[in-house]
Amino acid sequence: MAWHARLALDYSHEGGRSVARFSHDGPLRILQSLWPEGDAVCHNVLVHPPGGLVGGDSLDIGIRVAQGARGLVTTPGASRFYRSEGEAAVQSTRISAAEGSRFEWLPLEALYYSGCRAENRVELDLETGAEVMGWDIAAFGLPQADQPFLRGEVRQHLELRGTWLERGRIAADDARLMDGPLGLAGRRCMATLFFACGAPMARARRDEALEAARSVIDSHELATTAGATAPNANVIVVRVLAPLVEPALGLLKQVRRAWRPLLWNLPPNEPRGWVI
Numbered sequence: 639m640a641w642h643a644r645l646a647l648d649y650s651h652e653g654g655r656s657v658a659r660f661s662h663d664g665p666l667r668i669l670q671s672l673w674p675e676g677d678a679v680c681h682n683v684l685v686h687p688p689g690g691l692v693g694g695d696s697l698d699i700g701i702r703v704a705q706g707a708r709g710l711v712t713t714p715g716a717s718r719f720y721r722s723e724g725e726a727a728v729q730s731t732r733i734s735a736a737e738g739s740r741f742e743w744l745p746l747e748a749l750y751y752s753g754c755r756a757e758n759r760v761e762l763d764l765e766t767g768a769e770v771m772g773w774d775i776a777a778f779g780l781p782q783a784d785q786p787f788l789r790g791e792v793r794q795h796l797e798l799r800g801t802w803l804e805r806g807r808i809a810a811d812d813a814r815l816m817d818g819p820l821g822l823a824g825r826r827c828m829a830t831l832f833f834a835c836g837a838p839m840a841r842a843r844r845d846e847a848l849e850a851a852r853s854v855i856d857s858h859e860l861a862t863t864a865g866a867t868a869p870n871a872n873v874i875v876v877r878v879l880a881p882l883v884e885p886a887l888g889l890l891k892q893v894r895r896a897w898r899p900l901l902w903n904l905p906p907n908e909p910r911g912w913v914i
Contacts, residue, residue, distance in 0.1 A: 640696070
């Protein structure tokens with residue numbers, strides 16, 4: 639039987655503290671709120687108890703960040719999309735942020751097993767003055783377990799409504815895409831970090847963020863397969879290809895640590911769940 643789960647997560651700013659309230663239907667929920675860096679930023683961990691998705695499963699995540707609120711969501715481990723012989727498994731995330739709000743969407747990687755049919759969507763709707771930092775990390779197959787991505791397909795969708803749209807279909811049997819020099823070139827992890835604003839950034843601020851990201855990239859082992867660009871004045875994007883998840887995730891974490899103090903005047907703290 640397919641699982642259909644829904645989560646509505648609302649952040650607000652009350653009495654000098656950012657707080658989170660949520661409602662859910664099905665196996666999808668938020669753990670206790672934490673304030674490891676003070677009252678300004680509310681941290682939460684998104685939990686899907688079944689641990690993975692199969693054909694026909696759907697996760698529907700709606701996040702609203704009210705004026706002046708600041709929130710951060712991560713996950714305790716990787717998401718998993720398992721083999722499907724029928725319908726696609728779908729995860730859809732919509733983030734709406736009001737003026738003056740700040741939000742970080744930082745789930746750990748999505749693992750796409752051979753034979754999966756998966757769709758992963760992230761849609762942003764930002765008011766003027768709202769800003770969101772987030773990432774999408776996709777790993778195809780389990781190369782370290784000798785389980786290559788030989789069958790199946792993954793559809794991805796990243797969108798800042800009205801400003802930026804990236805869509806892709808990764809099919810295991812598309813040799814040019816999976817192994818060609820203009821595609822993944824044999825690498826099986828593709829990661830994207832974005833900084834999105836509800837209004838155009840000042841040129842100097844955008845250039846500083848790009849310079850900070852490129853400085854990290856230039857000194858990293860993945861320098862030849864990573865890059866930072868600004869497709870328009872509202873968005874900055876860092877992209878990286880890697881053979882495995884760990885170096886790609888490490889690079890994105892380093893850029894985030896550089897961006898947080900530069901763009902938001904916040905310390906380069908990491909969520910507690912990332913510290914082992």
